[in-house]
Amino acid sequence: MSKKVLVLPGDGIGPEIVEQAVRVLDAVNAKFNLDIEHEHALVGGSAYDETGSPLPEVTLTKAKAADAILLGAVGGPKWDGLDMSVRPEKGLLGLRSNLELFANLRPAILYPQLADASSLKPEIVAGLDILIVRELTGGIYFGQPRGIRTLENGEREGFNTYVYSESEIRRIARSAFEAARQRGKRVCSIDKSNVLEVTVLWKEVMEEVAKEYPDVELSHMLVDNAAMQLVRAPKQFDVMVTGNMFGDILSDAAAMLTGSIGMLPSASLNAEGRGMYEPCHGSAPDIAGKGIANPLATILSVAMMLRYSLDAKDAADAIEAAVSTVLDQGLRTADIASKGSETVSTSQMGDAVLAAL
Amino acid sequence: MSKKVLVLPGDGIGPEIVEQAVRVLDAVNAKFNLDIEHEHALVGGSAYDETGSPLPEVTLTKAKAADAILLGAVGGPKWDGLDMSVRPEKGLLGLRSNLELFANLRPAILYPQLADASSLKPEIVAGLDILIVRELTGGIYFGQPRGIRTLENGEREGFNTYVYSESEIRRIARSAFEAARQRGKRVCSIDKSNVLEVTVLWKEVMEEVAKEYPDVELSHMLVDNAAMQLVRAPKQFDVMVTGNMFGDILSDAAAMLTGSIGMLPSASLNAEGRGMYEPCHGSAPDIAGKGIANPLATILSVAMMLRYSLDAKDAADAIEAAVSTVLDQGLRTADIASKGSETVSTSQMGDAVLAAL
Ligand SMILES: CC(C)[C@H](C(=O)O)[C@@H](O)C(=O)O
Numbered sequence: 001m002s003k004k005v006l007v008l009p010g011d012g013i014g015p016e017i018v019e020q021a022v023r024v025l026d027a028v029n030a031k032f033n034l035d036i037e038h039e040h041a042l043v044g045g046s047a048y049d050e051t052g053s054p055l056p057e058v059t060l061t062k063a064k065a066a067d068a069i070l071l072g073a074v075g076g077p078k079w080d081g082l083d084m085s086v087r088p089e090k091g092l093l094g095l096r097s098n099l100e101l102f103a104n105l106r107p108a109i110l111y112p113q114l115a116d117a118s119s120l121k122p123e124i125v126a127g128l129d130i131l132i133v134r135e136l137t138g139g140i141y142f143g144q145p146r147g148i149r150t151l152e153n154g155e156r157e158g159f160n161t162y163v164y165s166e167s168e169i170r171r172i173a174r175s176a177f178e179a180a181r182q183r184g185k186r187v188c189s190i191d192k193s194n195v196l197e198v199t200v201l202w203k204e205v206m207e208e209v210a211k212e213y214p215d216v217e218l219s220h221m222l223v224d225n226a227a228m229q230l231v232r233a234p235k236q237f238d239v240m241v242t243g244n245m246f247g248d249i250l251s252d253a254a255a256m257l258t259g260s261i262g263m264l265p266s267a268s269l270n271a272e273g274r275g276m277y278e279p280c281h282g283s284a285p286d287i288a289g290k291g292i293a294n295p296l297a298t299i300l301s302v303a304m305m306l307r308y309s310l311d312a313k314d315a316a317d318a319i320e321a322a323v324s325t326v327l328d329q330g331l332r333t334a335d336i337a338s339k340g341s342e343t344v345s346t347s348q349m350g351d352a353v354l355a356a357l
Numbered sequence: 358m359s360k361k362v363l364v365l366p367g368d369g370i371g372p373e374i375v376e377q378a379v380r381v382l383d384a385v386n387a388k389f390n391l392d393i394e395h396e397h398a399l400v401g402g403s404a405y406d407e408t409g410s411p412l413p414e415v416t417l418t419k420a421k422a423a424d425a426i427l428l429g430a431v432g433g434p435k436w437d438g439l440d441m442s443v444r445p446e447k448g449l450l451g452l453r454s455n456l457e458l459f460a461n462l463r464p465a466i467l468y469p470q471l472a473d474a475s476s477l478k479p480e481i482v483a484g485l486d487i488l489i490v491r492e493l494t495g496g497i498y499f500g501q502p503r504g505i506r507t508l509e510n511g512e513r514e515g516f517n518t519y520v521y522s523e524s525e526i527r528r529i530a531r532s533a534f535e536a537a538r539q540r541g542k543r544v545c546s547i548d549k550s551n552v553l554e555v556t557v558l559w560k561e562v563m564e565e566v567a568k569e570y571p572d573v574e575l576s577h578m579l580v581d582n583a584a585m586q587l588v589r590a591p592k593q594f595d596v597m598v599t600g601n602m603f604g605d606i607l608s609d610a611a612a613m614l615t616g617s618i619g620m621l622p623s624a625s626l627n628a629e630g631r632g633m634y635e636p637c638h639g640s641a642p643d644i645a646g647k648g649i650a651n652p653l654a655t656i657l658s659v660a661m662m663l664r665y666s667l668d669a670k671d672a673a674d675a676i677e678a679a680v681s682t683v684l685d686q687g688l689r690t691a692d693i694a695s696k697g698s699e700t701v702s703t704s705q706m707g708d709a710v711l712a713a714l
């Protein structure tokens with residue numbers, strides 16, 4: 001039976017980078033006889049513009065029926081003034097929660113070919129390879145109650161709720177321990193248990209789940225210290241696991257350490273391993289439409305998709321090898337080029353990966 | 358009339374570093390005829406051990422009566438198992454909220470003498486001088502309701518509340534704009550307004566207060582992007598203003614960028630300018646009692662205290678000049694020494710600053 005991929009280009013540079021990634025998907029589909037079908041749908045600001053909703057019903061229905069989703073990025077200043085309930089981000093958050101994509105895997109890897117691109121000194125980041133496992137469907141992102149209300153004294157107050165149940169913590173803990181088993185066998189759980197009760201429970205459940213994984217070592221770190229340690233000595237980490245909000249902040253910091261956030265894919269998985277794949281970077285509205293965005297994170301997201309959701313390891317390996325080849329050839333989009341050196345366009349980078357396949 | 362300083366050594370390396378800072382305070386007190394009196398009191402884990410409370414009534418009473426407070430640091434693994442209501446951190450949080458020390462000023466400065474200590478490349482951090490203004494008595498640190506409860510299905514759930522009122526936001530906004538006026542005249546407000554309602558209000562009030570300061574430029578940045586930008590190009594910032602939790606994370610990351618977190622003081626001020634002064638670093642229990650901790654952040658906190666709360670600018674200048682002199686002389690505690698080079702002890706560093714005064 002054919003496998004279905006739903007393609008959601010989204011906003012900003014989304015369409016440009018997804019176009020190149022789909023070309024790569026088509027190429028491996030033919031080459032490896034994968035029998036993958038794909039169709040496009042709208043999400044985010046572009047969906048709002050067309051339909052009045054950032055997550056149209058038809059998109060959600062198709063997403064639920066798909067074996068995997070490839071997403072570009074959503075959002076941009078154009079929609080900043082909108083009410084929060086119809087903003088582009090709501091499309092992304094709606095997909096995550098409706099499909100229960102609770103396990104967000106964000107690798108932060110330093111590509112040896114791009115060692116110069118990092119702001120950190122080479123000895124601090126050479127060989128960096130950490131994985132951030134971020135809980136994606138709970139925490140303060142989705143907690144109730146939330147809103148802005150008027151107090152008795154007439155002034156307004158904004159409020160959100162940071163909440164996790166034991167079962168939510170348990171399943172993301174297991175995702176982290178499983179991932180660590182395939183890697184360095186160390187999990188560092190990030191909390192703020194000296195201040196926030198919700199993270200006291202988090203820490204406790206982590207300890208409990210650790211007992212199921214005697215071969216994996218668990219440690220704990222406070223989130224403020226984690227932010228410092230990522231700058232000071234990021235190689236001390238193997239797998240970091242944390243909640244939705246802390247994961248948002250720390251994974252972006254970690255990705256930026258590598259100097260190549262334009263290179264980093266991510267996977268958001270549900271309990272059955274179905275998933276949504278997207279670059280770690282955002283919609284970069286400032287460079288949208290210029291044809292200069294780096295499509296490699298999205299192309300590598302296709303590789304992750306093939307490996308984790310479409311049972312096509314060989315095709316995934318082939319894409320990753322092709323990306324490595326183009327880097328060896330010295331091809332660089334602007335974001336990963338050294339100052340003053342030559343750059344290629346989004347589509348030229350796509351061409352090069354196709355040629356290397 | 359004499360000015361009263363309450364000295365709270367706290368836990369871990371707190372007593373060692375505060376000892377040196379008090380020697381420096383005594384020296385400038387004599388030299389500049391400041392008529393400052395000081396007394397010591399207990400806070401944190403050491404207070405809990407002695408009295409059963411991390412913030413004994415007598416400490417709080419003395420704190421309220423003091424013109425300024427000098428704090429070392431609190432916390433350590435010894436007290437990690439305690440109930441949150443009596444943990445050392447509760448002593449610190451209790452002081453902050455009871456004295457309404459809502460404006461936490463955390464500079465992140467690269468000392469030219471220590472340029473090598475940063476993990477970042479010299480061109481990224483040379484000359485770094487940013488100020489993080491963190492709201493310190495509200496947000497999720499103090500929001501109600503909070504706790505761990507049992508759900509109907511029998512599982513437990515942890516919850517905290519992230520809340521800010523307009524007036525809380527307004528006063529910290531003014532602190533940030535006032536500070537920016539003395540510096541680069543730029544404020545960047547950090548929020549997560551694409552997801553959290555409370556930060557939508559935050560952003561709105563920042564805009565409103567900005568109108569009172571036409572000479573200061575206001576910009577906004579999402580917290581995940583801010584964490585990235587601190588790593589990528591920290592010199593783009595002048596003053597960053599943010600809530601309690603984001604400020605905790607970002608200020609630690611920013612301090613670590615300089616490679617000299619052992620050098621950075623902080624001030625926590627109330628509406629009348631009375632304040633508590635403490636190093637940005639923590640209680641470092643791993644090196645406590647070894648006499649190797651860096652006392653300079655605490656000594657520089659004394660300088661901040663003299664300047665902001667005790668109206669003794671000359672004495673503050675003298676301390677800062679003395680610290681600069683000892684750095685020029687090449688004196689380094691272990692945390693700021695280059696690998697393999699000679700180091701001095703906590704008290705030797707104190708001696709050197711006294712000699713340079
Ligand atoms: C666009 C935004 C809602 C999203 C998030 O905060 O989760 C993004 O920052 C991310 O990390 O995927």
Ligand SMILES: CC(C)[C@H](C(=O)O)[C@@H](O)C(=O)O
Binds near residue numbers: 195431449450
């Ligand atoms: C000790 C802890 C409660 C405190 C905080 O989280 O505010 C510390 O990390 C700080 O930044 O001063």
